[in-house]
Amino acid sequence: MQKPLSIRPTKEIQKKLEKLIEIEKMEKSALLRKILDKGMDQELKKCALELFRNKKVSLAKAAEIAGVSIREMMEIIRKEGVPLHITAEDLQEDYEAAME
Numbered sequence: 001m002q003k004p005l006s007i008r009p010t011k012e013i014q015k016k017l018e019k020l021i022e023i024e025k026m027e028k029s030a031l032l033r034k035i036l037d038k039g040m041d042q043e044l045k046k047c048a049l050e051l052f053r054n055k056k057v058s059l060a061k062a063a064e065i066a067g068v069s070i071r072e073m074m075e076i077i078r079k080e081g082v083p084l085h086i087t088a089e090d091l092q093e094d095y096e097a098a099m100e
Contacts, residue, residue, distance in 0.1 A: 041067065045076060053082045060094035070094065 009017065017028065024031055048066035051057040052073075057065065063073035077084060 048073065049076060049080055049082065052077065053080075055085065058090055058094055059084070059086060060097050070098075 017031070020026075020031055020035075021028055026034070045066040045068070048057070048062040051065065052059065052062040059073060059077075060070055062077075063070045066073055066076070068076070074084070
């Protein structure tokens with residue numbers, strides 16, 4: 001069972017929400033879940049990219065954090081122009097982690 005989540009939207013957010021409800025023809029709660037899910041996905045990808053950029057996590061861990069495949073994470077990294085600073089040891093560790 002889902003637990004309710006309560007927020008107090010600003011007037012601007014409320015206006016945008018009403019506009020989207022009209023356009024999408026969705027119930028408010030369904031629309032908010034959709035928007036929240038998309039936003040959280042984007043934020044996780046952003047965090048994973050930053051952690052990888054700062055060499056705090058491996059490529060595999062960044063992909064795990066972002067909730068994407070290693071190949072997708074490599075594409076995100078490439079699009080952002082971040083060097084892939086991957087060593088043979090990193091590849092071996094990622095391979096072993098994937099095999100577990």
